[in-house]
Structure formats: structure tokens, C-alpha cells
Amino acid sequence: MQFGVFDHIEPQQDMPLQRSYEMRLEQIERLDKAGFYAYHLAEHHTPAIHSLAPSQNVFLAAVSQRTKNLRFGPCVYVLPLHHPLRLIEEISMLDNLSGGRMEIGVGRGGVMEAFFWGQEADSDINFARYQETLAIIRQGMSNDVLDYQGEFHSFDDLPMRLHPMQRPYPPMWYMRNAETAAVEGMNTVIVGNIDTLNTQVKRYHEVWEQEHGKGALTAQGTEPKIGLVVHMVVAETDEEAIRIATPAWEAYRWNLAAPRRIEAEKRGMDNFSQDTKDGSFGFSGQRPVGLPQREMRRDIEAELERFDQQKTADPTRLGGVALAGSPASVRAYMEEYLATGANYFVCSFQWGSISHDHAMQSIELFTNEVMPHYTAKVTA
Numbered sequence: 001m002q003f004g005v006f007d008h009i010e011p012q013q014d015m016p017l018q019r020s021y022e023m024r025l026e027q028i029e030r031l032d033k034a035g036f037y038a039y040h041l042a043e044h045h046t047p048a049i050h051s052l053a054p055s056q057n058v059f060l061a062a063v064s065q066r067t068k069n070l071r072f073g074p075c076v077y078v079l080p081l082h083h084p085l086r087l088i089e090e091i092s093m094l095d096n097l098s099g100g101r102m103e104i105g106v107g108r109g110g111v112m113e114a115f116f117w118g119q120e121a122d123s124d125i126n127f128a129r130y131q132e133t134l135a136i137i138r139q140g141m142s143n144d145v146l147d148y149q150g151e152f153h154s155f156d157d158l159p160m161r162l163h164p165m166q167r168p169y170p171p172m173w174y175m176r177n178a179e180t181a182a183v184e185g186m187n188t189v190i191v192g193n194i195d196t197l198n199t200q201v202k203r204y205h206e207v208w209e210q211e212h213g214k215g216a217l218t219a220q221g222t223e224p225k226i227g228l229v230v231h232m233v234v235a236e237t238d239e240e241a242i243r244i245a246t247p248a249w250e251a252y253r254w255n256l257a258a259p260r261r262i263e264a265e266k267r268g269m270d271n272f273s274q275d276t277k278d279g280s281f282g283f284s285g286q287r288p289v290g291l292p293q294r295e296m297r298r299d300i301e302a303e304l305e306r307f308d309q310q311k312t313a314d315p316t317r318l319g320g321v322a323l324a325g326s327p328a329s330v331r332a333y334m335e336e337y338l339a340t341g342a343n344y345f346v347c348s349f350q351w352g353s354i355s356h357d358h359a360m361q362s363i364e365l366f367t368n369e370v371m372p373h374y375t376a377k378v379t380a
Contacts, residue, residue, distance in 0.1 A: 001338065001343060001344070001345055001374040001375065002037040002225070002343065002344050002345070002375075003035075003036050003037060003344075003345050003346075003347065003371060003374075003375075004036060004037050004038045004039070004040060004189075004227065004344060004345070004346045004347070005031055005036060005038075005039050005040065005346065005347050005348065005349065006040045006042070006075060006189065006229045006346050006347070006348050007024070007039065007040065007041050007042065007348065007350070008041075008042045008044065008050050008051045008255075008256075008351065009021075009024055009041070009051055009052040009053045009059075010049075010050060010051070010052070010252070010255050010350070010351060010352065011049055011052055011255070012353075012355070012356075013353075017052060020052055021052070021053075021059070021062070023356040024350075025062060025063070025066050026356075026360075027349065027350070027356070027359060027360065027363060028063055028066060028067060028070065029066055029067065030360070030363055030364075030367075031067075031070055031363070032066075032067040032068060032069055032070040034363070034367040034371070035069075035371070035375065036070055037070075037071060037344070038070065038071035038072060038073065038103050039063060039070055039071070039072040039073075040072075040073060040074070040075030040103070040105060040173070040189065040346070041053060041056045041059065041060065041072070041073070041074055041075065042056075042074075042075060042076070043056055043074055043076065043077060043078050043081075043109075045081070045113065045116070045117065046116070047116060047259050047260050047262075047263040048256075048259055048260050049255060049259050050255045050256050050259075056074040056077070057074075057090045057094060060072050060073065060074070060094055061093075061094060061097060064094060064097045064098035064101070065097070067098075067101075069101075070101070071101045071102070071103050072098070072101060072102070072103065073102055073103030073104055073105055073170070073173070074104065074105045075103075075105035075173055075175055075189060076105035076106050076107035076173065076174070076175050077104070077105060077106055077107070078107060078108070078109035078113060079106050079107065079108060079109075079129065079130045079133040079134055079137075080108060080109060080114060080119065080126050080129035080130050080133065081109065081113065081114075081117050081119075082133060083153075084132075084133045084136035084137050084140065084153060085136075085140065085146075085153075085155070085158075087133070087137050088136075088137050088140040088141055088146075088160065088162070089162050091104060091137070091141065091164055091169075091170065092141070092162035092163055092164045093162065095164035095165045095166055095170055096162075096164070096165055099165070100164075100165035100166050100170075102164060102166065102170040103170055103171050103172075103173060104169070104170050104171065104172045104173065105172070105173035105174070105175055105189075106130075106134055106172060106173070106174060106186075107130070107174065107175055107176070108126055108127055108129075108130035109126070109130075110126070111123050111126050112260055112264060112269075113260075114126050115269070116260075116263070128151060128152075129152055132150045132151060132152055132153060133152075133153075135148070135150075136148050136150070136153060136155070137169075138168075138169065140155075140160055141160075141163065141164055141168065141169035142167070142168035142169055143160060144159065144160055145157050145158065145159060145160060146158040146159075146160055166220060168219055169219070170220075171187060171218060171219075171220050171222065172184070172185075172186045172187070172218075172219075173186055173187045173188060173189060174186045174187075174188050175188065175189045175190075175191070176189075176190065176191050178190060178200040178201070178203050178204035178207075178226060179203055179204070179207050181204065181226075182203075182204045182205075182206075182207035182208040182211060182224075183207060183211055185208075185211070185212060185218060185219060185224075186218075186224075187218065187224055187225040187226065187344070188200075188204060188224075188225070188226050188227075189226075189227055189228070189229055189344075189346055190226070190227065190228045190229070191228075191229055191321075192228065192321065193228075193317075193321050194228075194333075194336050194337065194340065196228070197227075197228040197337070197340045197342055198339075198340040198341075200226070201226055201340050201341045201342050202341070204224075204226050205341070208224060223343070225343055225344040226342050226343065226344060227342050227343070227344030227345055227346045228337070228342065228345075228346060229346045229348055230321075230322075230323050230333075230337075230345065230346060230347055230348065231249075231252070231321065231322040231323070231348040231351050232245075232322065232323040232324065232330070232347055232348065232349065232362060232366070233245040233248070233322075233323075233324040233325075233354065233358065233362055234325065234326070234327060234330055234361070234362040234365040234366050234370070235324075235325075235326065235361065235362070235365070236326060236365075237326050238315065238316055238324070238325045238326050238329055241316070241324035241325050241326065241329075242315060242316065242318070242324045242325075244324070244354065244358050245318050245322060245324035245354075246318065246324075247352070247353055248351060248352030248353045248354045249318050249322055249352060250352070251352035251353040252351045252352030252353075253352075255352065316329045316333075327365050327366070327369035327370050330366065330370050331369075331370055331373060334370065334373070334374060338374070345374075347366065349362045349363050349366075
């Protein structure tokens, strides 16, 4: 089992921006020393307030210089919002600055984000932008010349002066949908609970084998990774962890979902209302044409409500997906996780109202009392 961290860098009440960055970099330095595989950073833009690092590459440049072994990358770049040539250049810079430790997550975001970004609020156009940008960055990173004629971008034998160290390009990830990730030959991070993961692991391997052949590796020659984001609080006792996590989950819910919905309602944007014909609203709009059947993006608030409705007798499982408990309780959860066949465990240590000190406590307890039970001992 390998371990990663997924992060938004949420705002903290009365916390100066500079201090938020510095404390997060302190955490990342600890992750580096503890042997985590990678740090994955989300992309969110105003009117959302869920990320203080909307320009992931700027923050990840700092990460590249504060770490030695930890891999890092976006999870995900919202590709319709990016110019592909600039992405190629900045990915190449980051991969070289870090000595070849870059990872690339990609996704299409949603039509609400496109609207606020000044693009067409249309799912099919949004998806077409995603597909074209992905094709261009793959071609540009792996060739000396970029020649591409598309709907949104065209390049005529453009010399590629910068290349990433990793060939043909750094490892790629698709978040939330295992089937799409498998079709694209990418690693994947799932959002949901253990039951979700159990279903998605099976589907991921099934589609991977169909598309690439039994035992096939990624473009970088590695075994594909599949894991689940686990928002967690680890404390000395279950009771302490639950006390910290319960208000944090409510703050997380609000940060993630409410601001963009409020702005849409202020503008009377009925096309993002709860009454759209397929039940999706707020985050992504209607389902684009031509996607795998499982590729459905629902509104974030509706998704969180569904998580909360998944009742469990275990008090350490909050909101259906978060985990709050002692190291022993976390190890019990880990046994369920391993049984799914997943090979990547993705922690989220600071979310909602969780403080830097509580996040560091979780990191220390997880690193010292959980991880050693699931990582191979390396001898000289």
C-alpha cells in the first residue's frame, strides 16, 4: 500500500494568507519525511472559497523546493480553463525543478465554473474543450514539435523547447470516475465510501484489462493506482477525534458547496437549479454526450447529502465518508480498505475548520501508528 494526501487548502478564520501557505508547507515537509508517495492539490476558483491555491502550479513550485522525495501534482487541472501550451511549459518546468516528481491530474470541471470563467455554460462544449486540451498536452509533452488543428486551438509545427524529465510525460490521474480513468490509461482517485471503492476497484480493473490487456502497465511503466480520498481526524481516542471532526465536517460542506450556489441564485441562473431533467444541478449541469454511462457529475451539495444519508452504526464514520478515530480505529478501517483491492490510500488531514495543530496531530499519529503496519520494510 502506498499513501498520498489530497488537499484544497481551505481558508481558516482570521488566518492571514501568507501564514496559511507557510503552515501547509510545514505539513508537506513532514509528509515528505514520513514517506508519503504524493501530494495532490485541487483546483477551485472564485466564487468558490474552497481553495486558497487556485493557481496550483505557483504553490507546487514552492512544494518542489521544500521536499526531496514526495511527488506532487494537481488533482485536478480543470482543463477547459487552461491554455494547453502554457500547461505544457509549466508542467515541464515543475518536473525539472523537482527532479522528475510531477504527477498530472486532469478533469473537466463543470459548466458553472465555465460560466464564471467567462466561457460557454454548455456541457458539450466544456467536454470538447477538455478532450482537446488533453490531446494537445499529451502530444506536446511527448514530441519535439506540436502540430494540431482543433476546434479551440491550432498549432502549426510549433517547436517544443521544454520537456518534462519523465517520459513520455509524468503519470496521469483522473479523479472521481474509475471507468474513465481506466479507458484513458490513468491512475484514479475515487470520492465516496468503502462501498463505492469496492465497486469502483472491480470496475477499474475490468475496464483496464479490456482496454489495455491483462497485466498492462501505465505509459510510465508502473502498476496503475486506484484509491479513495479519506477525510480524517486521528486522535488519542475516538471521542476526541469525533469532537474535532464533527464541526469540521459541517464547515467543509459549506465551503465546498454553498458559495457557488449562492452566486448562481443571486443571478437567477435557473439552468443550474435543482429541477434540471437529469437531477444534476449546481456543479456540472447536464451530462455531456458521448461519455461512459458511469460518468455522471451531480451537484456537490446533493452528493454530500447522499453521503450523510448512508447511516452506519460506527460513530467514527462521519457523513458516510469521513473517518474520525484513534489509531486502532483507523487500522480497523484500513483492513476494510485493503479488502477492496485498492493499492493507494489518499488521506485528507486539514479540511473544514480543522486547525493546523490538529492536522499535524493526525499526521503524526497516522505516520507513527498506522502507516508502518501497511508499508513494506526496506532493508539496505
